Amino acid sequence: MKASIRKILSLIIPLFLGLGIIYYQYTTLSSEELQKIKICFQKADYLYIYLSLLISLFGYWSRAYRWKFSLNHLGYQTHFKNDFLTVCVSYLVNLTIPRSGEISRAALLKKYENVPFDKGFGTIVAERIVDLLLFLLFVGLAFVLQFEKLYAFICEKISIEKILLFIALGVLAGVGFILLWIYAEWKIIIKLKEKLSGLLEGMQSIYKMKDKWNYIFHSFFIWFSYLMMFYVTIYALPETASMSFDVVVMGFVFGSIAVGFTNGGLGAYPLAIAMIFSLYGISKDVGTAFGWLVWTSQTLLTIFLGLSSYLLLPILNKKIK
Template sequence: MNSKIKKFFSLSIPLLLGLGIIYYQYTTLTAQELQNIKSIFKKADYFYIYLSLFIALFGFWSRAYRWKYALNHLGYQTHFKNDLMTVCVSYLVNLTIPRSGEISRAALLKKYEDVPFDKAFGTIVAERIVDLIVFFLFVILGFALQFNKLYNFIFSKISLQNIVILLVVGVVLFILFILIWIYAEWNIIQKLKRKLSGLVEGMMSILKMKDKWKYIFHSFLIWFSYLLMFYVTIFALPETKNIGFDVVVMGFIFGSLAIGFTNGGLGAYPLSIAKILMLYGISNDVGTAFGWLIWTSQTLLTICVGLISYILLPLLNKK
């Protein structure tokens, strides 16, 4: 019963959060803004939306190709078509329960390529760590490009005294965490240490693999494709086509973060895009329409390629 309850909450909470955000966004828009959003959808240049979807497919391909290097390092020669289709299915599953696609991806590879689940899942965990590092580099780039604007914004909202207090509290908490991590014998700390050691081992395996530079190249290529597919969509609307690359990077960063809060970014992604663009003079209705254009098109693509891959996997692997 506990597992069923846990599964229910893991599915319902992100979904309810996403629906709540949609309701909030809808109720805060005026009738004129809603009408403007409809007209924006009609006048959008969908060539750039389709171009964005094509780039997204290239990102799927690159992710599957990168995975093959890790699997080869472990001694498993898998068929690329199965690697690609399991990746596509994992994106689809992530729309139901966030991050559940990683489990389905390893399970499908076990079924169709006979790669042990723990081995496949270990390579996926290592991927996530690498992805986090690359994304963090994008965050550094975005904040470096927008340092002056963010600096002025923060100091206009928060007093210097409060910033100092927050920094002091942060340093104290960090030191406390380090002391607990080193000296505490709590079960939860020991479990976290074991998991961390597994993650470190996964990262070290990447550095030892024969094709590590190709693996790293594809890691950057994947995130570059994510950024590029976001960038080309700004040309779909006349109101956004002239925004600077620095603004694009910030929108991409906060949009990526929003995806993890709800099922595939339901509600959260368009809202975050609208709020970020408002900081740079883009009206709320345009930012909202822009966010929904990107999210809807990418979600439909994910559903289509995921379902097609799920159907093709057993058909192309008949023995």
């Protein structure tokens, strides 16, 4: 009963949060700004939108291909069709409950390739660790490239005294967490330690993998395709076409963070893009329009590929058998 309630809440809360953000955006935009957004959609060069979708397909392909290396390492030879289609379905499922796609991906692999669920899920967890590390590299790059701009913005909004206070509190919280981690025997700490050991084991399996360099190459390629998908879209609007690459990286990073707040970034993604772009002189309406262009096109692609893959899986596996 508790598990079903948690499932419902994990679906409803992000959804309502996303709808609330959309309502907030709509009510804070003037009629002129709303009209400007409509014009942006009408005059956008959709050739660049289609190009971004094509680049996204390379990301899907690379993620599925990378998966084969870790599965092969465990002794499982899977059909690439099933790897690719289950990846597409997982992206679709993630639009409902964040991160639930990983479970569906492992379950579908068990159904169509007979790979044990725990083994398949373990490879996916290892992937997520690598993806997180690479994303943190992008975060670091963005902050290095735009340190002066971000520092000036933070100082303008927050006083130096408050910044120092936040730093001090952060250090104290960090020290407190380390002490709890070492000495506390609470159930939640023990569970976290068990999960961490599992994650470390997953990372070690990548290090021991025969094809680890191919795995690492595809890991970088996946994130490169994500960034390029975002980058080419700036040319769809004349107001964003002249943006420098470092600004694009900032938008990409904060947009990626926003995706985790609601169902697939519903509402949160365009808001984050508009806020970041506003720091660089791009009006709120143009930033919002750009965010919705990227989010809508990518979400429609995810829905199309996910539904098509779900329908194709049983059909193609009849032929395989």
